Amino acid sequence: MEVKEVVSILNAKVICGKQYLDKSVDFGFASDLMSDVLTLDADNILLITGLSNLQTIRTLEMSDICVVILARDKKASKGMIELAIESDLLIIETEKSMFKTAGLLFEAGLKSVY
Amino acid sequence: MVEETISLQYKIDGGDFKKAGYASSQIKKRLQKLNIHPKVIKKIVIALYEAEINVVAYAYDAVIRIEIGNETVKVKIKDNGPGIQDINQAMEKGYSTASSKIREMGFGAGMGLSNMKKNSDKFDIKSKINEGTEINIINYRINIKNENN
Numbered sequence: 001m002e003v004k005e006v007v008s009i010l011n012a013k014v015i016c017g018k019q020y021l022d023k024s025v026d027f028g029f030a031s032d033l034m035s036d037v038l039t040l041d042a043d044n045i046l047l048i049t050g051l052s053n054l055q056t057i058r059t060l061e062m063s064d065i066c067v068v069i070l071a072r073d074k075k076a077s078k079g080m081i082e083l084a085i086e087s088d089l090l091i092i093e094t095e096k097s098m099f100k101t102a103g104l105l106f107e108a109g110l111k112s113v114y
Numbered sequence: 115m116v117e118e119t120i121s122l123q124y125k126i127d128g129g130d131f132k133k134a135g136y137a138s139s140q141i142k143k144r145l146q147k148l149n150i151h152p153k154v155i156k157k158i159v160i161a162l163y164e165a166e167i168n169v170v171a172y173a174y175d176a177v178i179r180i181e182i183g184n185e186t187v188k189v190k191i192k193d194n195g196p197g198i199q200d201i202n203q204a205m206e207k208g209y210s211t212a213s214s215k216i217r218e219m220g221f222g223a224g225m226g227l228s229n230m231k232k233n234s235d236k237f238d239i240k241s242k243i244n245e246g247t248e249i250n251i252i253n254y255r256i257n258i259k260n261e262n263n
């Protein structure tokens with residue numbers, strides 16, 4: 001599924017990385033626990049999280065995950081956006097809950113990791 | 115063929131969560147310029163980042179040393195810190211002494227050390243109480259062209 005489809009399904013706001021909207025993702029993973037995210041082996045993962053801090057972006061960078069959805073109206077800080085741009089990452093914000101975000105994307109065909 | 119080794123060294127400070135991951139990020143960028151397979155780079159930087167978070171969370175400071183050879187990438191993380199009382203227990207999935215501050219940052223699930231081991235071809239950890247912890251990791255480089263992974 002292309003990231004731009006994700007954005008339209010959620011009617012979400014792209015904070016940075018608009019030039020990567022053509023990228024495609026196969027799996028979704030929802031967690032506030034970066035410890036868990038770091039253990040994932042799959043490729044082309046999209047992360048849904050309620051944790052919005054610098055380590056969220058560092059975790060994406062190290063895990064080769066190129067897109068994160070900050071759910072439930074969590075906002076990306078200036079520092080997070082700078083780091084994300086440096087590593088070519090997409091940050092998307094939505095007011096929807098993690099549950100609803102995950103549900104809508106699962107319904108649209110995004111696979112679960114486990 | 116003559117073994118050419120590139121050595122890198124980074125210092126990390128404990129306690130500063132804002133900077134955690136900076137060294138891993140710099141190292142990732144260096145490895146990407148050296149024609150190392152992305153899957154190998156991912157293993158190395160995941161383990162490094164876990165180690166960096168542990169230093170920030172539990173130790174005072176640390177030195178990271180990387181040696182990139184033709185066949186292997188070796189990583190050493192040596193910290194000054196309280197050390198680990200029972201390494202077998204610390205390696206268990208789910209064992210954690212993380213503070214609430216660390217948990218609020220998205221860590222403290224007790225997965226880090228076992229994940230470092232999972233992402234290493236060779237993994238060794240030793241620790242002395244009131245001195246510190248030393249972790250040595252070796253990962254083999256795989257050929258970009260005839261990929262067998």
Ligand SMILES: Nc1ncnc2c1ncn2[C@@H]1O[C@H](COP(=O)(O)OP(=O)(O)OP(=O)(O)O)[C@@H](O)[C@H]1O
Nearest residue numbers: 035168172204210211212221222223224225226227
């Ligand atoms: N460098 C270190 N110095 C002192 N104690 C450590 C060090 N690294 C780990 N520990 C101890 O080992 C425990 C387990 O570490 P591990 O990295 O596996 O999990 P965690 O840091 O608690 O959580 P996670 O890594 O999943 O976020 C820690 O809670 C801590 O008590």
Ligand SMILES: [Mg+2]
Nearest residue numbers: 164168226227
């Ligand atoms: Mg840890």
